[in-house]
Every structure is written in structure tokens, then in C-alpha cells.
Amino acid sequence: MVQRLTCAELLCSLLILLxxxxxxxxxxxxxxxxxxxxxxxxxxxxxxxxxxFNGDGYLDIAASVDQIQVYFGDSKGHFSPGPLSPSLxxxxxxxxxxxxxxxxxxxDLVLSDHNYxxxxxxxxxxxxxxxxxxxxxxxxxxxxxxxxxxxxGKPDMVIAGPTGWQTYINNGTGQFSTGQVFPLAPxxxxxxxxxxxxxxxLPDVVISEGAGSRxxxxxxxxxxxxxxxxxxxxxxxxxxxxxxxxxxxKLDLAVTASLAFEFVYILFGNGDFTxxxxxxxxxxxxxxxPAHRRxxxxxxxxxxx
Numbered sequence: 001m002v003q004r005l006t007c008a009e010l011l012c013s014l015l016i017l018l019x020x021x022x023x024x025x026x027x028x029x030x031x032x033x034x035x036x037x038x039x040x041x042x043x044x045x046x047x048x049x050x051x052x053f054n055g056d057g058y059l060d061i062a063a064s065v066d067q068i069q070v071y072f073g074d075s076k077g078h079f080s081p082g083p084l085s086p087s088l089x090x091x092x093x094x095x096x097x098x099x100x101x102x103x104x105x106x107x108d109l110v111l112s113d114h115n116y117x118x119x120x121x122x123x124x125x126x127x128x129x130x131x132x133x134x135x136x137x138x139x140x141x142x143x144x145x146x147x148x149x150x151x152x153g154k155p156d157m158v159i160a161g162p163t164g165w166q167t168y169i170n171n172g173t174g175q176f177s178t179g180q181v182f183p184l185a186p187x188x189x190x191x192x193x194x195x196x197x198x199x200x201x202l203p204d205v206v207i208s209e210g211a212g213s214r215x216x217x218x219x220x221x222x223x224x225x226x227x228x229x230x231x232x233x234x235x236x237x238x239x240x241x242x243x244x245x246x247x248x249x250k251l252d253l254a255v256t257a258s259l260a261f262e263f264v265y266i267l268f269g270n271g272d273f274t275x276x277x278x279x280x281x282x283x284x285x286x287x288x289x290p291a292h293r294r295x296x297x298x299x300x301x302x303x304x305x
Contacts, residue, residue, distance in 0.1 A: 039071060039079050047096035051107035054082070054126045064093040064111060070126035082126040088113050099146040099155035102174030110157055112141040117159060121174060137181045138164045142210075143191035147203050149220060158205055160189025165207050167226070180225050187212030195242040195251045197273055204229075204273070208237035208255060215240070215255060217273050229273040234265055 039061070046064050053060045058073040060082070067087045071079035087093065093111035101108040106122040111131065118131035138161035149156045149167065157168040157176060165188075167179035190210035197204040202220040209216065215237045219229035238256045245252040250271040257263050263282045267275035 041065075041069070046092045046094050047111065049096045049098045049109065051098040053107055053122060053124075055106070055124055060126065062096070062098070062109065064088075064096055066092055068109070068120070068128055072126065085120070085128040086130060087111075088118055088131060093118070095141065095144050097144055097146040101146075101155055101170060103154055103172065108174065110144060110146050112144055112159070114142065115140050117141055117144065117157065117168070119174060119176070134168065134176060136161055137166050137178055138162065138183075138188065142189065143208075145192040145194045147194040149203060149205075149226075151202070151222070158192050158194060160192050160207055162188040165189040165192065165205075182207075182218075182226075184209055184212065184216070190238055191240050193240040193242045193253070197251055197269060197271070199250075199271055206240060206242065206253065208240050210238055211236055213237065215253070215267075219273060232267065232275060232278075234278065237265075 041063050048064075049062050050059050051062070052058060053062060053070050054072060056072075058075045060073050061071045061079060063069045063071070064087055068085040070082040072082045073079050088111060092113075094114055095112040097110045098107045099110070100106060101110075101119060102121060106124040108122045109120040109128060111118045111120065117134045117136060119134070120128040120131045122128055136159060138159070140161045141159045142162070143160040145158050146155045147158070148154060149158075149169075154170040154172050154174070156170050156179070159166060159168070163185070164181065164183040166181040168176035169179040170176055184207070187209050189207045191208045193206040194203045195206075196202060197217065198219070202222060204220045205218040205226055207216045207218070213234055213236055215232045215234060216228060217230040217232070218226040221227055234255065234257060236257050240256075241254045242251045243254075244250060245254070245266065246268060250269040252269045253265075253267040253275060255265040255267070257265050257280075263280055265278040265280060267278050269275050
């Protein structure tokens with residue numbers, strides 16, 4: 001029987017495939033890949049996101065360059081270029097997420113160029129309406145995620161940036177207002193992961209602080225909003241993914257611990273906002289693989305300057 005993994009579990013497994021295995025990770029799902037056709041993207045393509053953008057039941061890919069290019073999937077791993085939609089003024093997006101923000105049954109887009117956050121409503125045919133721009137309260141955006149933070153609510157936005165992280169609350173029609181704002185000094189926030197960490201049915205929020213050497217975990221209390229429940233000190237904490245990696249029904253956390261992706265922390269969750277001692281897995285260099293270049297984020301322009 002084929003074991004199906006969630007997107008988060010697959011991402012965690014892919015990270016681990018690039019690392020040296022250890023006995024502590026023996027229970028993690030094993031993945032393998034068959035030969036696949038390459039998808040030639042438009043030159044300069046940046047952020048990608050996957051959703052069914054034309055309602056045919058098959059997953060498609062949206063890529064951001066100077067315009068939004070949708071590639072329609074056929075469920076067999078093949079994609080064909082679809083229509084183009086105007087993207088962001090001055091260039092494409094470096095970050096992108098998708099969700100049905102206005103409740104019309106069609107996936108919409110949330111994008112960022114690291115300075116602002118934008119919302120583009122989907123038309124159901126692979127095209128999108130002009131972007132609505134939102135100014136952040138944290139001087140920009142380094143990471144973003146979309147999920148309904150309130151019971152029976154439409155998807156809200158959570159973003160991390162140079163001076164902290166914040167929420168945007170959806171009014172039900174895809175219009176957003178600033179929610180909670182959490183300053184983080186001195187490093188600010190880097191990435192966002194959202195999942196139910198204690199099994200109460202409410203999505204909680206995890207924020208990595210990059211060189212700030214910490215992962216901060218926030219409990220979703222419902223009426224009282226998000227509150228800090230735990231923080232975990234690491235050497236560094238950048239990109240993250242949540243998923244049940246060991247099949248115990250509790251969400252675990254994978255964190256890249258350097259911008260060169262030289263090693264990954266795996267933290268097995270206890271289901272109560274605490275995690276077991278981090279397991280460190282080092283990146284395994286493949287034969288004939290060139291030296292890995294350190295990831296450099298897009299230069300950030302401080303708003304108002």
C-alpha cells in the first residue's frame with residue numbers, strides 16, 4: 001500500500017533526504033521519486049504555489065515573475081501554460097500562498113515582495129484580479145502563511161518580518177484588517193508555520209527568528225487570540241515545516257538551521273506545545289554536487305525610506 005504524505009510531511013522528508021540519516025530518524029516516512037518531465041518556467045520565476053485554479057479537479061501551479069503565470073495540471077505530472085495575470089508593480093513576488101479568501105470556492109493568492117503584502121482574487125479560470133496592497137506593521141515581510149485562525153472563519157494571514165510578526169484578520173469577504181502585532185527584537189521574524197499543536201481544533205502559530213536563534217510557539221486561545229506558549233533556543237532557525245513525522249498523531253517540526261541548509265533540526269512534538277530534544281541531521285553532499293551557495297534573501301527596502 002502506498003503511504004500518502006501531507007505536503008508538510010513531504011517537505012520534511014525531502015529535507016531529511018539531503019541529510020545524513022541517524023537512528024533517531026528511522027521511523028520517519030521514506031520517499032522515492034520516479035522520472036518526471038521538467039516544467040520550463042518563464043525566466044525569472046520566483047515564488048510558486050499549488051492549487052486547483054481552474055476548478056477541473058487537478059492541481060495547477062502558479063508562478064510569479066513580472067506576471068502571474070498559471071500552469072494547468074492533468075493529474076499525471078504534466079502541465080501546460082495557461083493565461084497570464086498582472087503581478088506586482090515593479091516585479092514579481094518572492095513569497096506566495098493560496099486559499100479561498102472570499103468564500104466563492106475559487107483559490108485566491110496572497111503575495112509579498114518583502115515590502116508589502118498583496119491579495120489577488122481568483123476568477124476560476126486561472127486568471128486573477130488586480131492586487132490589493134496591504135502595508136505591514138512590522139516593516140516588511142519575510143515569511144507568510146494563510147489559515148483560518150478563528151472557528152468557522154475564512155482564511156486569515158500571518159506574516160513575519162524585520163521587526164516581528166502579525167496577523168491580518170479576514171472580514172469574510174477577503175478584506176483584511178490588522179490583528180495582533182508581536183514585536184521581536186533584535187532579529188525579527190523569519191518564517192511562519194501554522195498547525196494544531198495541542199489537538200483542540202484551533203490552529204496555532206510557530207515563528208522562527210532566523211539569527212535570533214529561537215523558535216517561538218503561540219497558542220491559539222480563540223477569543224483571547226494568540227499567546228506565547230513556549231520558545232525553543234536553537235543555534236539558528238530559518239525555514240520550517242510542520243507534519244506528523246513519526247505517526248503518533250502529534251505535529252512535529254522541521255527547521256533549517258542555516259541559510260546554507262547545512263543541517264536541519266527535527267523536533268518531535270508532545271502534543272502540548274513542548275517538543276523533545278532536537279535531533280540534528282547534517283546535509284549529505286551528493287556525488288559531483290557543487291558547493292552549496294549560501295541563500296541570500298532579497299534585499300529589503302525599509303518602508304518610508
